[in-house]
Amino acid sequence: MIDIQILTTLGIVALAALIHASFQLGVSVLTLLSGHSLSRKQSQFRVFRLTTSFVAGVATMSLLILSFFALFLGYVTTDDNHVLLWSIISGLLIGVGIAIWVFYYRPGEGTRLWVPRGIAAFLTDRTKATKRSAEAFSLGLATVLGELPFLIAPLAVSAYALIHLPAAWQVTGIALYVIISLSSLVIVWMLVGGGHKLSAIQAWRERHKRFLQFVAAAGLLILGTYTYVNEALVLTGVGL
Amino acid sequence: MNVQIVKRGGRRGHETFSRDKLHRSIVAACLSVRSSEGGAKTAANAVCMAMEKWLGERPEVTSDDLRRVATRTLKIHNPEAAYYYSQHKHIV
Numbered sequence: 334m335i336d337i338q339i340l341t342t343l344g345i346v347a348l349a350a351l352i353h354a355s356f357q358l359g360v361s362v363l364t365l366l367s368g369h370s371l372s373r374k375q376s377q378f379r380v381f382r383l384t385t386s387f388v389a390g391v392a393t394m395s396l397l398i399l400s401f402f403a404l405f406l407g408y409v410t411t412d413d414n415h416v417l418l419w420s421i422i423s424g425l426l427i428g429v430g431i432a433i434w435v436f437y438y439r440p441g442e443g444t445r446l447w448v449p450r451g452i453a454a455f456l457t458d459r460t461k462a463t464k465r466s467a468e469a470f471s472l473g474l475a476t477v478l479g480e481l482p483f484l485i486a487p488l489a490v491s492a493y494a495l496i497h498l499p500a501a502w503q504v505t506g507i508a509l510y511v512i513i514s515l516s517s518l519v520i521v522w523m524l525v526g527g528g529h530k531l532s533a534i535q536a537w538r539e540r541h542k543r544f545l546q547f548v549a550a551a552g553l554l555i556l557g558t559y560t561y562v563n564e565a566l567v568l569t570g571v572g573l
Numbered sequence: 574m575n576v577q578i579v580k581r582g583g584r585r586g587h588e589t590f591s592r593d594k595l596h597r598s599i600v601a602a603c604l605s606v607r608s609s610e611g612g613a614k615t616a617a618n619a620v621c622m623a624m625e626k627w628l629g630e631r632p633e634v635t636s637d638d639l640r641r642v643a644t645r646t647l648k649i650h651n652p653e654a655a656y657y658y659s660q661h662k663h664i665v
Contacts (some may be wrong), residue, residue: 361665368657372601374610443663453665460665532606532653535660 339502345494345560346506349487350513352552355545357437357538358446358456358480359391359518362472364535365460367525373464377526384522386466390473391518396511398477398484402492403503410496416568422490423561429486430553437483437546444538452479486553487514490560574625577633581662590628592621595643602658603651616650 366387370380410418439445446453456472456479463469477484495506524534538545576590596617603613623646628634640659648655 358665365661365664368605368661369601371607372604374604441663443660445663445665448665457665528607530606530653532657532660535664536656539660 339498342494342498343506346491346510347513348556349491350510352549353484353487353514354517355549356480356483357444358448359476360521361444362456362460362476363387363518363521364531366463368531369461381526382466383469384525386469387473388518388522390470391477392511392515394474394477395514399488399492399507399510402488403496406493407496416565418493419560419565422493423557423565426486426490426553426557429483430550430557434550438542444542448479576628576631578639579633579635581636595624596621599647603654606653606657608651608654616647619650620646
């Protein structure tokens with residue numbers, strides 16, 4: 334029988350990873366990368382190889398950042414500052430949730446995001462220049478860094494929740510986070526690999542962008558409220 | 574044809590209209606949505622011809638105008654490629 338605390342923590346991690354999966358920079362760059370590869374008349378196998386390398390890059394950087402956050406939070410956590418750290422992380426989740434609700438997409442047509450324009454231009458240019466698997470892998474790494482202002486909240490809450498688990502469950506939790514956070518990318522990767530048209534994928538993304546924005550923002554607000562009430566307030570004994 | 578294209582926002586300067594560049598970008602958009610190579614070239618030729626006619630009496634246009642008119646013409650020949658072409662700068 335799995336301890337309820339472990340299940341609760343894995344639930345927090347799974348919800349945070351789903352929120353991560355609803356973020357769109359990786360999907361945007363993968364769409365562009367697929368388009369450039371197809372326009373160069375590359376074989377389906379080469380397109381598959383490039384997109385697979387990109388997804389592997391995103392997975393690697395997500396894994397590294399989550400592990401780094403867990404290591405960092407493990408060092409700074411003491412018996413006295415649990416409430417403070419849970420409060421900060423809850424505040425971060427709610428703050429990023431409000432920010433996403435207000436300005437995740439730029440006004441106008443398309444799916445342009447509120448990432449710094451310099452980073453967006455860099456990713457766009459690099460996507461165009463990417464012809465090898467190693468470059469696609471690096472592009473995946475850079476894409477996660479580019480979206481870090483939004484990703485920091487789900488990554489931080491997952492890392493802090495995970496460090497309270499036994500070591501074996503920490504590894505399980507990290508794997509769970511990475512797998513779930515990749516789900517949207519994997520869906521697009523499979524659609525491109527299966528021969529679907531990019532115009533249809535992009536049209537779906539544009540049609541549903543407000544819904545995706547709502548899901549990400551609402552998820553962060555719910556998770557932030559939950560961690561504040563269930564972790565910070567409970568630790569202070571409020572309401573008990 | 575010596576038409577000046579004012580780049581996006583006017584901050585990136587001008588460049589002379591290039592039929593080849595437009596042709597390449599239309600072919601790329603068509604191939605991106607998995608059109609055949611022949612179909613892509615046919616659509617690109619049609620767009621270039623329409624564009625040259627439209628540019629005939631204009632000494633200077635913006636790159637946004639160019640993209641909008643090219644999209645309108647491409648929509649007749651390949652609506653999916655036209656959509657992807659119009660979205661290309663608005664994805665990331």
